[in-house]
Amino acid sequence: MIIELAGIRKTYRSGSMEFEALCGIDVGIDEGEFVAVVGPSGSGKSTLMNILGCLDNPTEGSYHLAGEDVSAMTEAQLAEVRNRRIGFVFQQFNLLASLPAWRNVELPLVYAGVPRSERRDRALRALERVGLGDRVDNRPGELSGGQQQRVAVARALVTEPALILADEPTGNLDSRSTADVLGLLDELHATGRTIVLITHEHDVAARAGRRLTIRDGQVSA
Amino acid sequence: MNWLETVRAGLEAVRAHRMRSILTMLGIVIGIASVILTVGFGQGAQQEVQDEIDALGSNLLIVSPGSSTDAGGMRGGFGSATTLTLDDAAAIGDESVVPDAAAVAATTSTSAAVTAGTTNWTTSVVGTTPSWLDVRTRELDSGRFFTRAELAEGADVVVLGPDTASELFAVGNPVGQTVSISGRQLTVIGVLDSSGASATGTSEDDQAVLPISTAKSLSGSTNGAVSTIYVEATSAETLSAAYQEVQSLLLTRHGVTTAEADFSISTQDSLVETANATNETLTVLLTGVAAISLLVGGVGVMNIMLVSVTERIREIGLRKALGATPRVIGRQFLVEASMLGLAGGVAGVLIGVAGSWVLPELIDQPVTLSALATGAALATSLALGLGFGVYPASRAARLTPIDALRSE
Numbered sequence: 001m002i003i004e005l006a007g008i009r010k011t012y013r014s015g016s017m018e019f020e021a022l023c024g025i026d027v028g029i030d031e032g033e034f035v036a037v038v039g040p041s042g043s044g045k046s047t048l049m050n051i052l053g054c055l056d057n058p059t060e061g062s063y064h065l066a067g068e069d070v071s072a073m074t075e076a077q078l079a080e081v082r083n084r085r086i087g088f089v090f091q092q093f094n095l096l097a098s099l100p101a102w103r104n105v106e107l108p109l110v111y112a113g114v115p116r117s118e119r120r121d122r123a124l125r126a127l128e129r130v131g132l133g134d135r136v137d138n139r140p141g142e143l144s145g146g147q148q149q150r151v152a153v154a155r156a157l158v159t160e161p162a163l164i165l166a167d168e169p170t171g172n173l174d175s176r177s178t179a180d181v182l183g184l185l186d187e188l189h190a191t192g193r194t195i196v197l198i199t200h201e202h203d204v205a206a207r208a209g210r211r212l213t214i215r216d217g218q219v220s221a
Numbered sequence: 222m223n224w225l226e227t228v229r230a231g232l233e234a235v236r237a238h239r240m241r242s243i244l245t246m247l248g249i250v251i252g253i254a255s256v257i258l259t260v261g262f263g264q265g266a267q268q269e270v271q272d273e274i275d276a277l278g279s280n281l282l283i284v285s286p287g288s289s290t291d292a293g294g295m296r297g298g299f300g301s302a303t304t305l306t307l308d309d310a311a312a313i314g315d316e317s318v319v320p321d322a323a324a325v326a327a328t329t330s331t332s333a334a335v336t337a338g339t340t341n342w343t344t345s346v347v348g349t350t351p352s353w354l355d356v357r358t359r360e361l362d363s364g365r366f367f368t369r370a371e372l373a374e375g376a377d378v379v380v381l382g383p384d385t386a387s388e389l390f391a392v393g394n395p396v397g398q399t400v401s402i403s404g405r406q407l408t409v410i411g412v413l414d415s416s417g418a419s420a421t422g423t424s425e426d427d428q429a430v431l432p433i434s435t436a437k438s439l440s441g442s443t444n445g446a447v448s449t450i451y452v453e454a455t456s457a458e459t460l461s462a463a464y465q466e467v468q469s470l471l472l473t474r475h476g477v478t479t480a481e482a483d484f485s486i487s488t489q490d491s492l493v494e495t496a497n498a499t500n501e502t503l504t505v506l507l508t509g510v511a512a513i514s515l516l517v518g519g520v521g522v523m524n525i526m527l528v529s530v531t532e533r534i535r536e537i538g539l540r541k542a543l544g545a546t547p548r549v550i551g552r553q554f555l556v557e558a559s560m561l562g563l564a565g566g567v568a569g570v571l572i573g574v575a576g577s578w579v580l581p582e583l584i585d586q587p588v589t590l591s592a593l594a595t596g597a598a599l600a601t602s603l604a605l606g607l608g609f610g611v612y613p614a615s616r617a618a619r620l621t622p623i624d625a626l627r628s629e
Contacts, residue, residue, distance in 0.1 A: 055542060055623045075621075076546040083544020094539045094626070098237045110226060111544035155543075 001064075002162055002194050003029035003052065008061035008071075010047050010217075021047040022058070023217040029196065031162070034189040036208035037198045044217040046167070049198045053086055053165045054078045066162045083111050087156025091168035093148045095140040095155075101127060102136040105155045112159060126154040130184055146177025153184050157193070164188060166197045170204055182207055227549075231556040235564070238529075245525040246565035248518025249605060253569025253598045255511040258576050260594040263504030265587035270496040274489045276416045276425055279358055280323075280460050282467060283492075284313075284450040287483035304483040306445035307433065309474060310350075313452055318470055321463035323455045326353040327447040329436050335429055337389040337400045344385050345428045346402060348436020356453045364396035364411030367432050375434035379407040384427040386412045400429075403439050407431065460488060518565065519605035526558045526613035530620075537617050538625025551618030555610045562606020566599045573598075 010022040021044045029035055039045045050056040051063060054070055055078075063071040070081055082088075087108075095104045105123040114122070127136050130150040140148050149169060156164050166185065170178040186207060189195050199205050213220050235242045286305045310327035313319050329348040334341050353359075354366050367378050379400060386395045386409075395409045416425040431439075433447070454463040464486060471484055530537070537550055545553075573595070577588040 050623050053542070055626075056621070076548065079541060079544050079546040082542060088542050090626070094535065094542075096536055096539070098233070107540070108543045111540070111546075111549065113223070 001028045002031045002033075002066050003027065003196075004062075004064040005051075006062050008048075008051060008058045008063065010044075010051065010056070011059045021217055022051070025061070025217075025219055027212065027219060029194065031194055032189075032192050034185075034195045034207070034209045035197070035212055036205035036210070037196060037212045037214060038200060038202070038205045039214035041200065043214045045198055045200075045214050047217075048214060049165065049167050049196075052163075052196060053088060053167075054082045079111075083108055083159065085162045087159060087161040087164045089149070089152050089156050089164065089166040089169045091171040093140070093145075093152050093172070095148055095151055097140050100137045100139050101132060101143070101151045101154075104140070104151055105158050108155065108159045122158055123154070126158040127151070129157070130154045144177070145173050146180050149173060149177065149181050150184065153181065153188075157188065162194060164193055164195045166195065168199055169197070170199070170201070178204070227552055227556050228560070230553055231560050234529075234553075234557050235560055241525060242561060242564075245522055245561050246518075246568060248521040249515065249562055249565030249602050250518075250569040250572065252511055252515030252518045253566050253602055254572040254576060255514060256508060256598050256601075257570060257573030257590065257594060258580070258588065259504060259507040259511050261573070261577050261588035261590050262507075262586060263500055264589040264591055265581075266500045266504075267497050268589050269587055270500070271493060274492050274496075279489075280454040280457050281356065281489055282452040282454065282460070282464055283487045284309075284452060284467060284471070285485050285487070286446075286448070287485060304475065305447050305450055307447060308445055309471060310447060310450045312470060312474060313450065313467055319452075319463065319466040321455050321459040321466055322452050324352040324356045324453045326350050326356040326451045327433060328353065328449050328451065329433060329440075329442075329446070330448050331436075331440060333402050333429075333439075335385065335389060335400050335402050337395075337398065340389050340391075342385060342388040344382075344388075346436065346439070347428050347430045348433035348439075349430060350433060353430065353451070356451045359416065360414040362412045362414040363394065364409070366411055366430075372432040372434055375432060375438055377405060377407045377435065378410045378431065380411040380413060380430045381409055382413050382426045382428045382430075383415050385429055388427075402429065402431075405439055407435075464488065515601065515605060519562070519609040522558055522561050522565075522606055523609035523613060525561075526554060526610055527616065529557070530554065530613050530617045534620065534625045537620050538622045538627075541620070541622035542626060547618040550620075551614040554614035554617045555607065558610025558613065559603055559606035562610075563599070563603045565606075566602025569602065570595055570598060 005025050005027040008022055008025040009020065012019045012021055025048065037045055037048060047056070051058050054065065058071055061071065062069060065081065065085055068081065070078065073081065096107075102120065102123045105126050106119040109119040109122060124133070124136055127133055130153050132147060132150055132154065135143060135147065140151065143151065164185075169181055169185070173181060182204065185195055185197065197204070197208055205211055284305060307327055310325050313322055314325040326349050331346050332343060333346045334343045335346070350372055351366060351369055354361075361380070362383060364380070366380055367376065371378055379402070381389070381395060389395065389400060390398060395412055398409050399406050400409060401407065413426070413430070452463060452467055454460040468486055472479065472482060475483055477483060540550060574590060577590050580586070581588055
């Protein structure tokens with residue numbers, strides 16, 4: 001199993017108010033699975049995504065990612081785990097506007113300490129793979145929304161991570177680009193990658209092999 | 222991410238906001254440039270004073286008469302009294318009394334018109350003894366200085382300073398010509414070499430030097446009063462011994478105590494110190510002002526870096542999500558801030574150096590650049606960037622990736 005969540009709780013505190021966003025989540029995801037996490041807004045979906053992405057620590061419970069217990073790691077350790085294990089695709093693309101496509105794609109490799117020359121090769125290969133081999137020097141502003149999201153996908157897979165975490169990746173795209181990006185995720189799945197897709201669109205969730213519905217901070221069957 | 226990568230990323234960020242970076246650096250540029258120029262001015266002025274005083278001669282004691290009080294009770298300044306005499310000078314010259322004096326030259330000085338043919342020129346007429354040349358470490362450009370025999374007989378001879386000579390004799394060799402001072406015909410027997418210290422102005426090169434006996438008879442003065450006695454010590458080590466000897470000799474001769482001394486002795490060092498004290502006060506004051514402007518520049522860097530952290534909050538979140546540790550993010554902003562500081566410092570040094578070439582032409586003040594001050598200025602600018610970058614950098618490092626990513 002690549003992901004093992006056991007008894008995950010997350011409580012937010014503001015002043016004397018307490019809010020339990022996740023109340024006891026037990027989930028296991030196998031390597032090579034394509035899982036869609038669905039649920040209405042406010043269900044705790046995003047909190048779960050943050051914990052899955054090692055962007056946040058759970059208040060309680062344990063999280064094993066590829067065999068490592070990440071639930072009690074420091075921020076610096078989490079950064080390293082994110083870098084090695086997880087490829088992120090965000091709704092807002094989150095590309096750096098000042099850098100050309102290939103420099104955006106190489107960013108995770110910079111933090112992984114990969115030498116400069118190798119970084120460029122790997123970034124170019126990743127861009128090739130998402131069908132943007134001819135746009136490597138374009139800045140995000142010169143690319144369409146769909147192309148930008150494909151650059152983001154290339155960035156997510158450039159480190160060959162165990163897990164690709166896509167948070168509403170098609171939320172800002174038109175239907176053609178949506179099909180493009182989903183097709184890309186399908187392809188990645190076909191090559192054996194584990195993909196966790198967070199979405200509230202049912203037709204998007206239908207692409208996944210398994211659906212995980214979150215309601216009121218719990219997994220509902 | 223190693224240091225080289227961090228520096229490269231910092232450069233990119235500074236370049237990406239070119240205008241803002243330049244404006245941020247401006248405070249530091251102005252601060253550094255003014256520090257360099259202020260220190261340069263201070264050192265230039267000190268050098269000038271040093272040159273001026275060195276030009277007096279070496280290992281020199283300068284004995285001046287004390288102040289005089291006239292019948293009405295008006296007290297003149299130092300040098301106004303006639304308490305120093307030729308006899309005093311002769312006594313100082315006595316090796317058994319003042320063994321550490323190598324040479325003594327008494328001088329009188331008045332301002333008078335010197336005429337050569339139809340040309341006239343008002344200059345300082347100095348009466349002295351042949352040892353003046355050694356004591357004041359002057360050389361002759363042509364001709365000769367007057368001799369003891371000429372001093373004894375009050376011969377009608379004169380030695381001109383180079384500027385005086387060229388004012389009176391535009392063409393031809395002045396040596397052997399005749400000039401007239403106060404109606405007396407004097408033969409020019411020599412012309413002094415330039416004193417070499419250009420900073421001194423012209424006074425050292427513009428004078429007419431003649432035997433003190435001749436000068437006395439020219440002015441019709443019958444007393445033995447002199448305006449200054451120059452005493453050259455045998456070496457720098459014996460200067461203070463010579464000082465003591467001259468002082469006690471004159472006190473005894475004049476029958477006074479130290480408290481009521483009617484003369485004053487200054488050394489070159491004391492002259493340099495007095496002159497530098499004024500300069501130093503000014504330099505410290507100006508450097509303080511420049512330092513404050515540097516501080517303001519540093520606050521400017523912090524200000525802009527804080528803006529930059531807020532503005533790039535999503536970028537920080539993304540970089541963290543992609544694997545940047547808090548340390549790497551903090552380092553990135555710290556490097557950016559110190560590069561702004563250092564770049565400002567380099568620009569400030571360039572402007573300071575350019576200013577040190579241009580300003581002396583405009584305001585006739587020498588500027589001596591010091592490598593130490595320049596190096597210190599650069600180090601300061603780097604330290605300013607670093608110091609004022611710490612707070613913004615730690616703010617950036619502490620941002621949690623989700624908060625940063627979520628912000629709009």
